[in-house]
Amino acid sequence: MSAPNRVPRHVALVMDGNGRWAKQRGLQRTEGHRKGEAALNDIVEGCIELGIPYLTAFVFSTENWRRSPDEVRFILGYSRKILRARRDLLHAQNVKIQWMGRRSRLWSSVSRELDDAAELTKNNTGVTLTMCMNYGGRAEIADAAAAIARDVAAGVLKPNKVDEDLFARYLAQPELPDVDLFLRTSGEQRISNFLLWQSAFAEFVFDDTLFPDFDRSHLRRAVEAYGNRERRFGAEAPISLG
Numbered sequence: 001m002s003a004p005n006r007v008p009r010h011v012a013l014v015m016d017g018n019g020r021w022a023k024q025r026g027l028q029r030t031e032g033h034r035k036g037e038a039a040l041n042d043i044v045e046g047c048i049e050l051g052i053p054y055l056t057a058f059v060f061s062t063e064n065w066r067r068s069p070d071e072v073r074f075i076l077g078y079s080r081k082i083l084r085a086r087r088d089l090l091h092a093q094n095v096k097i098q099w100m101g102r103r104s105r106l107w108s109s110v111s112r113e114l115d116d117a118a119e120l121t122k123n124n125t126g127v128t129l130t131m132c133m134n135y136g137g138r139a140e141i142a143d144a145a146a147a148i149a150r151d152v153a154a155g156v157l158k159p160n161k162v163d164e165d166l167f168a169r170y171l172a173q174p175e176l177p178d179v180d181l182f183l184r185t186s187g188e189q190r191i192s193n194f195l196l197w198q199s200a201f202a203e204f205v206f207d208d209t210l211f212p213d214f215d216r217s218h219l220r221r222a223v224e225a226y227g228n229r230e231r232r233f234g235a236e237a238p239i240s241l242g
């Protein structure tokens, strides 16, 4: 598969529709999550093929605790299991795994698995896969503001130094570039508190496919749609990012 002309540097992926996929088939919602995991692997391979350097996936949000205890338990336990099962293959594919989200409340066995995968793959130079677990965009921004306030109170930061660039350095993964393509599956057209700061100038593509049926061919179509957009960043004419 040949790469389209203009490829996004950073794709944000909201993997939605697992529950509906399962319901349509008379299956438990958890079966949708299992099938969704296979879809994510295919998307990672699609990123490798297309030359997309950053993929950030919304796995579990700060709001997902509102789901039934059984479903929360399944998603966290299953994430822990697949991280262990998949990390060697991802490592062999030169994928750098990292994660962001609040540690508090997240099972420590899950954050330990995430930390281990990050440690194993930290020197890889291929796709950077950022797993968002117990993540919320507002929580991330509030946590950055709190850290800035602490540094100001400690006298190591002057309030007049706080600007957009400095603020961005206090985010959970400061080296993540801005989101170019924000992609959500299942026909829902919402941000749902994902990467609020980083998506300020993102192009949004919504695909009707339920996530378990989503694969690299859908990713490719989204990247093509992205390639045809005119990005202006507030200027009157398109701005080329080179």
Ligand code: IPE
Pocket: 015, 016, 017, 018, 019, 020, 021, 059, 060, 064, 075, 186, 211
């Ligand atoms: C996405 O699928 C997976 C997670 C949010 C963990 P959903 O579980 O939201 O599926 P629907 O929206 O109910 O179909």
Ligand code: MG
Pocket: 016, 017, 018
């Ligand atoms: Mg959903």
